[in-house]
Amino acid sequence: MAIIRKTIVILFLAGFVAWLLFFCWVHISYSSDLPQAPDEKTGHIYRMVVNHGFVCYGTEQELRILKWAENTQIIAGAFLLMAFILGVRFDVFKKKAVEGNKGALGDRKFTTPDSHKEGRSDTSEP
Numbered sequence: 001m002a003i004i005r006k007t008i009v010i011l012f013l014a015g016f017v018a019w020l021l022f023f024c025w026v027h028i029s030y031s032s033d034l035p036q037a038p039d040e041k042t043g044h045i046y047r048m049v050v051n052h053g054f055v056c057y058g059t060e061q062e063l064r065i066l067k068w069a070e071n072t073q074i075i076a077g078a079f080l081l082m083a084f085i086l087g088v089r090f091d092v093f094k095k096k097a098v099e100g101n102k103g104a105l106g107d108r109k110f111t112t113p114d115s116h117k118e119g120r121s122d123t124s125e126p
Helices: 001-031 058-069 073-089 113-120
Strands: 046-050 054-058
Touching: 001 046, 001 054, 001 058, 001 073, 046 058, 054 058, 058 073
Parallel strands: none
Antiparallel strands: 046 054
């Protein structure tokens, strides 16, 4: 059952990462490849604002792709939120203790600077 829970969380995270990569690719490629002035010969007549205010002109299909990427932000955000909520609820993010380990410090005894002088540890009686 734990494997199914982890798989669900991983799928939500993968959906968010896939959307994020696509969104970044659209904005970066449009800002670098599309013309900055309308060009009726090639059909780049639709004004688009991409990559933090960069204005470029694209075709109707490029405009639809950009709008789709921007309109699906809420779905990607929901994927990330669901991955976080389910990950916390299913304890996916917790480290499993190794058998025989008594904690991060083990069973070591620690001494204070004064105990070195007297030859005792903090756990011994004064």
